[in-house]
Amino acid sequence: MSESMQGLKRSHYCGELTAVDNGRVVTLMGWVNTRRDHGGLIFVDLRDRTGLIQVVFSPEINSASFTKAGGVRSEYVLAVTGRVSIRPEGTDNPNLATGEIEVLVDELRVLSQAKTPPFYIEDGVEVDENLRLRYRYLDLRRPEMQHALHLRHRAAKAVRDFLDEHGFWEIDTPMLTRSTPEGARDFLVPSRLNAGRFYALPQSPQLFKQLLMVSGVDRYFQIVRCFRDEDLRADRQPEFTQIDMELSFVDVEDVLELMEKMVSRLCREMVGLEVETPLPRFTYQEAMDRFGSDKPDTRFGMELVDITDIARGCGFKVFTSAAEEGGQVRGINAAGCGGYSRKDIDDLTKFAAIYRARGLAYFIVTAEGAKSPITKFFNDQEIAAILERFNAREGDLLLFVADQPDVVAASLGALRVHLAEQLDIIPRDKFNFLWVTDFPLLEYDEEEKRWVAMHHPFTSPLEEDLPLLQTDPGKVRARAYDIVLNGIEIGGGSIRIHRRDVQELMFNAIGLTKEEAHEKFFYMLEAFEYGTPPHGGIAFGFDRLIMLLAGKKTIRDVIPFPKTQSATDLMTMAPGNVDERQLRELHIKSTLKKLPDQNNNKNK
Known part of the structure; x- marks a missing residue:
């Protein structure tokens, strides 16, 4: 049976106690992480959002509490009162922040019982993500998820503090607004009081923040929810959070300089990372020419190399046709990959085809020179010029795409990252920020x-x-600018038309x-x-930024209650059906047959 906590008051969080607290009587509250019965003693690792501490039940201290502890199980919610004690010599746990101490329990109250969870409440749990999202309230108990939520909180506070210090006002903008079809699809909201008319949930506060500049606010910001009804990927959600801001009487340099200061401070305070400023800057054209992407990952090399001029005079028709028809011939040097088999190269060709490349030509660089089915179409001078331009060495693999510039950039840019991941040459501990401008x-x-x-x-x-x-x-x-971190755009903005x-x-x-x-x-x-007034602004993808700082691979791991890639909430089973009365009030009639509720049989 669950007990009341009436008359009890928590004195400390579990992870706060240290050896300095030896001898102090404390009251702790939290969840049973593990329970170990050693016969004469029962040990429980009690967990709250700050960490774990070992609490000990002994019949010599309180026999009633000892007996009660024999019935507790994982995820029971307990309140314990006892004395902090240094652990006996040889029993300390160096892997635990509180591993020097334990709490010898006098009083125990079981505040809530728990069923056996569908997965272990621990980090690195090997369980299907859909199950985690179905029981998200349990998943969020895991320490790594608690850390992500805390990091998110601290980052939001740091942003607010910084912008407040630099003269920004935090101002709310409407959630129900007018649909503006330029951009992604809107989420529409029917109006009961205005029959046949619809609001739209904001894709961003763009128009309102510009109107705030017209209003003389001068500097605005908001950590705001935005909504886009679009296909989802690892870094997309139908509802997401952005750090949104707008400034009057500024030019591009003013915005970039201020944002570099904010990012630098955020990284230093959140993860102890010192960001060197000013950040590197690339024009859009330079980024596309060198990396095949307007969000380049500069943690590794393998930059694109242009050989259109050399290819123009060669005998290989695929190359010459592209060069003569306004296209390009570019390539990358997969250093050390000269031992790739024909199947390996075929697999790379199939990958490039995803990005509309019609083929992938190659040279394998050997001690005797370049080897390839296409070398017969090149004379010795052309081959030597190509090898020199790629700075090619024995054992390298040169990969070429000949097509229109957008296809060349997209396919080689993606192939560059794909190969770097295959070869494991991307340093995971580097944080490379940069700006891309002049889109x-x-x-x-x-x-x-x-x-x-x-x-x-x-x-x-x-x-x-x-x-x-x-x-x-x-x-x-455009007077536009994006900020990129490790090949992912984390923010973008522009000077606006005024x-x-x-x-x-x-x-x-x-x-x-x-x-x-x-x-x-x-x-x-x-x-x-x-x-x-002349004005400009920027918006950061808050979820993406936290994902990268937390070292996660998907923003779902830093959003408390995310949707799946099919835009559903597996915990609440949203979206769901509504009854006919609600639809009649909104003057809406569906052309689809009523679907079975997704929640059917889920909890049976």
Whole structure:
């Protein structure tokens, strides 16, 4: 039977006690991690969010408590009162922070009993992730998950403290707003009071934070929930948290310098990491040319090498055709991989094909020179020039892709990372931050046959490129910047458009008529007529940042109650059905047959 804790007050957390507390009478509360019955003594490792401590039950101290302890099991919730004691010589546990001491229990109360958990409450547990998410409240008891939640809390506090010191105000923006179809799909919310109309959950507070700059707030921030109805990956969730901010009267340099200070402080306070500033900077074009990615991982080499000029005159038609048709011939040097078998190379070719590469040519570098089915199409001078450009050595494997620049970059950029992981050459203890700047403002959408904003349509073009917005949109560069950590984008932002005429040019470039632009963004265009300061901002993916600092592989391990990759909550079984009355009130009728509730039989 469970007992009351009336009259008891916890004096300490389990992990707080040390040898300095020897002789002190304490009251602890927590969960039974393990229980060991040695006949005359019962030992329990009591756990709370701060750690473990050994508590000891002896019939000589209190026979009633000793008898009661014989019935406790894993995950029972206990309150114990006893005296801190130095452990007998030879019984201390150096692997435990409290391993020098134990608590000799006088009084025991069983506050709550527990069924046997479906998995062990311990770190490194080998159990299917779906089971962990089904019983997330148990999974969160594990020390590594508690550490992740604490790190998340401390990071949020550090961000708030830093931004407060630098003049930012934390301001909430609406959760129910108007749908703006540019970007990912919105989550729509029907309005009962406005029949047939819908709110949208915000993909970001973008428009509102810009309007706050119009309002004279000057510096705004928010640690905010955002929502995107999109396909999910390891670093994506339908609802996520971002550190969102906006500043008036700033240019790119002002934002980058301030954010470097914030990131540096955050890393130092959270994980003891000293980040050297200023961070390395790459233009978008340089990043694509060297790494095949606008979020390059610079912890290892294997950079892309351009041989288009050499390939143009060779006899290999695949190379010459690409070079003559505005494409490129580039490659990477997989150093030391010259012993790869034909099957290994075929597997790499299949991998590159995922990124639309139509083939993967190769040279194996030997003491006699380059060996490959395609070397017969090159003369000695061309082969020597290629080997020199790749700085090739005996035993290396050179891999080439010939295609349009976007295909070459995507396939070789992905292949570069894939090979580095295969070869285990990525140093896991390095944190390489960098900036990527000067992105293209627009990219052409072949499916929709129009230009779309690469980031969002409120990003300002470089001043010198503004005339190209009407004549050659693909060449316009943006005053945009992304911050990247170990090949993962953790934040992005831009200097915004603050003039109505430029904003209307941008809307026109992405195919919106004046009428469509006014219908969707009338309030913003109107606001720009009342004196708008130049402004810019940035948003950090808070979950991704915590994932990387905590050394996790998925953001699901740093979010308290995440969704699966199919956007479901296995604990609450959301999304679920709603009854017909609710749908009638919202004037909604589903075209689908009613689905069985996901929760059926789950708890039977």
